[in-house]
Amino acid sequence: MRKSFCLIILTLFVPALLFGQPxxxxxxxxxxxxxYLKAQKLYDSRQSKxxxxxxxxxxxxxxxxxxxHILLGYVYEDMGxxxxxxxxxxxxxxINPHYFKGLYFTLAQLQLFIGNYAESLQNYxxxxxxxxxxxxxxFSTKMGIEDCKFAIEALKxxxxxxxxxxxxxxxxxxxxxxxxxxxxxxxxxxxRRIPDNSNPLNMSGTQEDFYVSYKINGEWTKALNVGPPxxxxxxxxxxxxxxxxxxxxxxxCECRECGFSIGYGSCDLFYSYRMGxxxxxxxxIGRPINTPNWESQPSLSSDGRTLYFxxxxxxxxxxxxxxxxxxxxxxxxxxxNPIKLSDTINTPGNEESPFIAPDDQTxxxxxxxxxxxxxxxxxxxxxxPNGRWGIPKxxxxxxxxxxxxxxxxxxxxxxxxxxxxxxxxTYGGLDFYSFELYDSARPQPITxxxxxxxxxKTEIPLVAAFNLIDLATGKPVVQSSSAPVTGTFLxxxxxxxxxxxxxxxxxxxFYSENFSLKNIAASAAHPFMMDVPLQPIDTGATIILKNIFxxxxxxxxxxxxxxxxxxxxTFLNANPAVKIQVSGHTDxxxxxxHNKALSTNRAKSVYTYxxxxxxxxxRLSYKGYxxxxxxxxxxxxxxKAKNRRTEMKIVAK
Numbered sequence: 343m344r345k346s347f348c349l350i351i352l353t354l355f356v357p358a359l360l361f362g363q364p365x366x367x368x369x370x371x372x373x374x375x376x377x378y379l380k381a382q383k384l385y386d387s388r389q390s391k392x393x394x395x396x397x398x399x400x401x402x403x404x405x406x407x408x409x410x411h412i413l414l415g416y417v418y419e420d421m422g423x424x425x426x427x428x429x430x431x432x433x434x435x436x437i438n439p440h441y442f443k444g445l446y447f448t449l450a451q452l453q454l455f456i457g458n459y460a461e462s463l464q465n466y467x468x469x470x471x472x473x474x475x476x477x478x479x480x481f482s483t484k485m486g487i488e489d490c491k492f493a494i495e496a497l498k499x500x501x502x503x504x505x506x507x508x509x510x511x512x513x514x515x516x517x518x519x520x521x522x523x524x525x526x527x528x529x530x531x532x533x534r535r536i537p538d539n540s541n542p543l544n545m546s547g548t549q550e551d552f553y554v555s556y557k558i559n560g561e562w563t564k565a566l567n568v569g570p571p572x573x574x575x576x577x578x579x580x581x582x583x584x585x586x587x588x589x590x591x592x593x594x595c596e597c598r599e600c601g602f603s604i605g606y607g608s609c610d611l612f613y614s615y616r617m618g619x620x621x622x623x624x625x626x627i628g629r630p631i632n633t634p635n636w637e638s639q640p641s642l643s644s645d646g647r648t649l650y651f652x653x654x655x656x657x658x659x660x661x662x663x664x665x666x667x668x669x670x671x672x673x674x675x676x677x678x679n680p681i682k683l684s685d686t687i688n689t690p691g692n693e694e695s696p697f698i699a700p701d702d703q704t705x706x707x708x709x710x711x712x713x714x715x716x717x718x719x720x721x722x723x724x725x726x727p728n729g730r731w732g733i734p735k736x737x738x739x740x741x742x743x744x745x746x747x748x749x750x751x752x753x754x755x756x757x758x759x760x761x762x763x764x765x766x767x768t769y770g771g772l773d774f775y776s777f778e779l780y781d782s783a784r785p786q787p788i789t790x791x792x793x794x795x796x797x798x799k800t801e802i803p804l805v806a807a808f809n810l811i812d813l814a815t816g817k818p819v820v821q822s823s824s825a826p827v828t829g830t831f832l833x834x835x836x837x838x839x840x841x842x843x844x845x846x847x848x849x850x851x852f853y854s855e856n857f858s859l860k861n862i863a864a865s866a867a868h869p870f871m872m873d874v875p876l877q878p879i880d881t882g883a884t885i886i887l888k889n890i891f892x893x894x895x896x897x898x899x900x901x902x903x904x905x906x907x908x909x910x911x912t913f914l915n916a917n918p919a920v921k922i923q924v925s926g927h928t929d930x931x932x933x934x935x936h937n938k939a940l941s942t943n944r945a946k947s948v949y950t951y952x953x954x955x956x957x958x959x960x961r962l963s964y965k966g967y968x969x970x971x972x973x974x975x976x977x978x979x980x981x982k983a984k985n986r987r988t989e990m991k992i993v994a995k
Contacts, residue, residue: 367409374403378410385413390420408434408441428452443472447479450486454716457744463490481690492713501738505775507767511562512555517771519762520749525585525644525700525790525834526869527754530555530562533579550577571623572614580639584646585700586832588616588825591627591649593638607634608656618827630679631669636661641696644834645820647671650696664692666707686731687723695748699785700834705731708748712736716744722783737783756784787864791857791872792832795824795845798875803829806847806876813840813902837862842889842905850876852913854888854906879917883992890948890988897943899951907948910990911955921994924948924964927971929982934968942966948988
């Protein structure tokens with residue numbers, strides 16, 4: 343959006359030139375003056391084509407008419423003809439290079455926006471030779487110089503970039519943009535602008551709807567209209583899906599000419615939940631996220647509890663002062679007051695299209711306020727150990743060019759990026775393209791665990807709470823739930839960490855699992871497919887406590903065990919009538935007597951921990967079974983690991 347910002351700044355120069363009285367104009371030709379003044383009025387009313395015809399006549403009458411050349415340059419810019427604007431600005435400077443120093447800035451901006459960096463740099467520096475009274479102009483000039491210097495170097499060191507059209511199943515004859523993807527890489531949802539004449543008040547004759555494609559056997563299916571209640575007769579766009587695809591947050595904007603308004607004005611964020619094969623009726627996400635300003639372009643973190651979005655101020659068709667904000671979802675289901683990201687990310691320019699990668703540590707966004715190639719460029723920033731965002735890195739040329747680049751997302755595989763563009767091989771308008779993102783710009787690799795929660799007796803799908811905990815820190819990484827109706831879930835796992843997973847629901851025994859992902863190469867990582875049968879609280883029900891850890895041949899509890907033990911304390915406090923037996927089991931390494939004693943002492947260690955944390959001893963018992971009750975083959979290491987376990991059994995309720 344720097345282009346619009348540029349034109350607004352340029353209006354600071356024009357009053358003396360474009361709105362001056364005839365006696366102060368440089369021409370002496372009466373007809374040239376008349377044509378110029380008429381053209382000026384047409385330009386003010388945005389009738390650029392008609393204004394250009396009159397300016398041609400004015401210049402024909404007086405080829406040295408500086409103001410006419412300057413105004414024609416602005417007219418060309420409004421018409422999208424930058425080369426014409428540059429030519430007219432150069433003509434004005436050739437007539438009198440000292441007439442108006444602001445023309446050097448104008449020319450530098452125009453040259454920057456077509457990638458003529460060497461000449462642009464020269465003209466910025468020429469403009470800067472004279473004192474500049476306006477701080478905004480001085481800032482813009484120095485920013486332009488930084489851009490030119492950055493771009494000149496970037497052109498010398500291009501990064502790998504080989505975009506491929508995603509094909510006819512995704513792309514069509516109309517424009518596609520604003521994509522979002524689930525953490526398993528199987529659902530690709532996006533906005534398509536389609537013809538629409540259903541609302542006579544909608545003068546554009548088009549509207550934006552959501553379309554979705556699914557990856558099956560490595561291929562994307564034909565994208566289909568999502569339909570109601572998400573799609574309406576108005577515009578839907580700029581969306582983000584939760585990692586499991588069960589929550590959609592998206593943008594809906596008021597359309598004054600269509601007679602459509604929304605709760606807080608301008609654009610608001612809405613949300614909807616997947617309910618089996620349908621979606622819930624969308625609702626405005628409300629305060630404190632939505633305001634009378636422009637809220638758009640959301641991006642959800644992989645745990646679904648952190649939301650990044652853009653807030654700006656709408657001026658007609660232009661959004662200014664756009665910055666990236668972040669808000670957190672509390673355990674009570676309320677979003678916190680949004681906080682603007684620090685000036686490491688946000689600048690006096692515009693920031694937009696944030697995308698938080700599934701690793702929750704890598705942020706991609708577009709900006710025209712950091713050194714770049716001239717328009718909106720795409721940047722990447724990584725979270726530092728102190729939680730702050732690091733200095734953004736421009737993704738480089740030719741990913742970024744003098745055009746606007748924005749709206750890029752990353753596939754969960756970490757190395758495939760998606761973006762929309764109107765390149766030569768489009769099927770029509772903007773199409774989606776994919777490319778391999780070079781190594782140093784990739785997020786941290788992830789995998790995921792995916793499955794379904796259901797009642798172990800009835801097999802009815804259940805909504806249950808998920809807690810994924812980093813075993814090294816004891817801190818929750820993901821707090822989520824399985825989906826209504828289907829009971830499905832998807833939880834992201836970042837490599838090089840060990841995790842404890844707990845699944846719980848009132849009236850049921852909790853379920854535990856652990857995932858050790860340390861020292862696993864990204865190429866060797868694989869998703870975990872895991873169904874979770876929850877057992878109703880009943881006498882005889884048994885679960886394996888998979889996150890109870892002991893050192894080899896020891897009954898001393900490792901610190902990582904406290905996460906599971908505390909979960910067990912919480913469960914027993916929530917169900918005060920329940921009595922349990924803790925049992926210990928070993929593999930067949932060692933003597934029968936030794937293993938019996940070891941398993942008994944391990945069970946006793948758990949019993950002692952529970953007693954010391956407020957659970958009455960008359961609700962607890964323990965027993966060691968040694969190697970007598972294997973659940974797997976003791977002839978393999980994997981089998982032995984399963985046999986070394988701690989179990990909990992309900993003996994009364």
